[in-house]
Amino acid sequence: MKKIIFRKFLFDYLNFFLIALISSATVIWVFQAVNFLDIMIEDGRDYLVYIEYSLLNFPKTTSRIFIFVLFFSLYYVTTKYELNNELILFWNFGINKINLVNFIFKISIFLMIFQIFLNSFIVPNAQNHAKSLLKKSEVNFFDNFIKGKKFNDTIKGLTIYTEEKGKNGDLKNLYIKRELENGQFQITYAKTGKFKLIGNIPILEMNNGATITSGNNSVTNISFSKSDFSLANLKSNTATYIKTQEMHSTKLIKCLQNIYNFTEKKIIKNDKIKNCNIENISNIFKEIYKRFIVPIYIPVVSIIAIMLIILSKENHKYQKLRIITFLIGFFVILFSETTSRLVSKNLLENILLFSIPFFLMISLYLFLLFKFNKIKKI
Template sequence: MKKIVYKKISKDCVNFFLLAVFTLGIIIWVLQAVNYLDFVIEDGHGFLVYFKYTLLSFPKIISRIFPFAIFLAFSYILLKYENKNELVIFWNFGIKKINFINFFIKFSLWFVLISLLLNAIITPYAQDKARSFIRSSNLDFFESILKPKKFIDVIGSLTIYFEKKNINGELINIFLNEKIDINNSQTTFAKTATIKTEDNTKTLILYDGRSINNINGKISEFKFSKTDYNISKFGSNTIMHQKIQETPTIDLIKCSLFFKKSSINFKDIEIGNIKNCRLENLENVYKELYSRLVKPLYVTFLISISLLFILKSKSDHSFNINKFKIYLFAFLFIIFLESSSKLISTNLLQNLFFSIFPLILTLIIYLYFLFKLKINKI
């Protein structure tokens, strides 16, 4: 009988958790996808790149709402059972509250494992994969970013300006400035220009103009009646390098261990092929590792908070006040959890404390359960 009871309530919790996390995730994903339209409208990337990028952002959204969905699911199901007097039936069947609590604490370890897998492996991989689509994409919608009488500088080191577009699609009085490097640049003027696409290569065909080259302070100029200007060699100004959130967890661990063992203090050192592994970036590495490997451990504590609802029955005159206090405590804790990464620094002792803090909190709340239930008598 006890196995049936545990199986039913745990199944209800899982089902409601999946419903909550995916419903909230899809709502946030849709709202975020609207913002990502900038990749097409402003940066010139194609809709296929846009779709892949937004789709791969979904794991990150799920990982962020995971703690909230966990508490919401377990608290809702426990209160639902209480309101239907089903929890009273459990106690009358001889199920002790402490055994009930022990079951859910053990059950929570599955969610901890899922959260660890999501934060440490799936989300970083998905984010890096999404960034790779941008790195490898060309300016599929180059024409969409061209606006008359507006300086367009979203294309790498190139700035474009033109006066207007005529009915034939020609750009009138176009200005191009290419920043080759810090000392070299090329400025091109043309009366008209057309856009040609061939073999996935975009080319501006410039007519009746001149180019001015500035090479190490030396100015040279040449005129042309027609010339080709390859646009496909330029990328978007969208961030292309791998960010720390996209770095594999194993690389971040290797980076932190290297600096822990090494006595090197040069700020600009970078370790092998590990991206973002620099001494000046070490604090960010620790914060990212905390978010991926420590935050998931708080899942057990959040489920334990929801178990506080079983300490009082709905017939108790203080039930509603108690319910309000539990919800308030849980939401304040979730806010703390979201901002707790700011407490991580390069101080290893401080980081160690915050790494074991979720275990300390879980132990404290478990001792609170033992005290409240008077385990020796119940």
Template sequence: MKKIIYRKFITDCLIFFGVALFSTSIIIWVFQSVNYLDIIINDGRDYLVYLKYSLFSFPKILAKIFPFAFFFSFSYVIAKYELNNELIIFWNNGIKKINFVNYFFLVSIALFIIQIILTTIVVPESQNLARNLMRSSDFNFVDNFIKVKKFNASINDLTIYSEEKNSNDSYKNIYIKRKINEKEFQIIFAKLGKFKNNSQYPALELFNGENINVSEKNITNFSFDKSEFNLSPFSSNTILVKKIQEHKTLELIECTINLFKKTNLDKILKKVRNCELNNFENVLSELFKRLVVPLYLPSLMLSLLLLIIHSKEKINYTKRRVFVFLIGFFIIIFSESTLKFVSVSQTSNLILFLSPFIIGLTFYFYFINVFKITKP
């Protein structure tokens, strides 16, 4: 009988949690995906690239929403059971409140494992795949590079301008400036231009123009009737170097150890481009976000279980519910804000690391103390 009661309760909690987590994440993902349209509009990427890139951002949203959805879902279901007098079934069937707490603490451990898999494996890998997608994708919609009556510098070291677009998809009075190096650049004027996207490379066909090459000491120019400007050597302004959040967790751990010891820095720098002493705090902060912040989930569970201490018949039950909600909300905010206090100080980081354990133990010992005095 006890197993059936537990199974029904945990099923309700997990279903509500799953619906809340995915529905909220999908809503945020849809709004965020709209912003990714710039990939097509400004960079001329394919729609398939846009779709894949958007999908790769979904695990990150899931991981971010996870603790919020967890707290609101479980607190809502527990409060609903209490208001509907369904929690009495547990106590009438001989289930002690401390055993109830222990059971849901184990449930929170299982959900913690899921969250830490998300933060340490799934999210970094999806972010890395998104970056690789941007590195390898082509400019399939090169027409988007030319903005009529607007200078467009969405390609590295290249600026393009056109005065007018004709009905036959050709451009009138084109200006192109290409930066070759710090002391040399190229300027091209053409009365007419049209994109040519063949199987070999994307290019811009130019007609009736002039090519000017400017170096530190010399200026050379020549006129042309027809010329072809190859766009394939250019890449988008998208950052192509791996960011800290795109590296594997084991790589960041190895980086952290080497930075602490100040050894093998050249070797680890080949794996993690940003593994440098001046970037140490950012590496530690990323590790804390992946490994330490999920540790607050069991504490969050214990905080919402404060709802079972008193029944709804008790005076000020509504105020107690609000108080429990504020405690849980504070834990979520606190867990995220601790990332700002991560530093190279080992003592400070140790305190931050122990914080979720201290909060969790405080709640648990409080339950033990209360349930020794009160009957279930």
């Protein structure tokens, strides 16, 4: 019977948690996806690139709200059980309060491991793939990213400006600057212009203008009544360097091992791993903190939420306990997210900061153990 009761509690808890997590993440993701429309409209990329790029950001959104939704779910389910007198079944069938705490603690450990896996592998890989997607994608909708009275440098080595853009796509007073090799450049201006496709090749057709080319210590000026400017095989100007948050977790750990040489007690540099240098050491520590340490707060907030069973709803202090429990849990979550700013280059200071969730976990568990044993003796 005890297994059935625990199974029912677990089902209600995880069911509410999954629904709340997916719903919340989807709502936030939709708002983010609207902002990602700039990738297609402003930069002129394909619809499929926009959809895939947006989907690749869903894991990151999920990971950011994971711990709060988990705490709120356990808080809500525990409160619901108490208000509906369902917790009495636990006590009537010989289940001690510390048994329920141990059960929740074990479940939170599994959720913590999943969160570490999500933060350490799924999210960085998704972010890295999203960056690669933009880097490799082509600018297809050239007619979309050109706006009147606005310089556009979406295409690498190319700047386009037009004074006015008509509703039918006609461009007036065009200015195009193209960077060439060895610091040389080419400037083209025209009175009118318009995008068109010849086969699958995008062409900018320009009328009544001139092209100025700088090269070999000389300048050439060629006037034209009509000229076609090919936009084929042009690369996006999207940043191609890998950010620290996009690095694989194994590389982050190896980077720390290489930077801190404990045997020789000196700092070295690893050029084989990108962003692995002394100047970036604080960012590496911050990323490790977010991926491996913040999830450890999951058992902490789980123990805080289950503190609701200390008192029954008949006790006049129960409402006060609910408010205090929620505020403590919210503060711990806020603390876990904001303390990444306290991460520094100092290894000892970081170790002390990283040990806080372990200290809180042990302290809260011992507090409940003492509390319930004291109640049992009374």
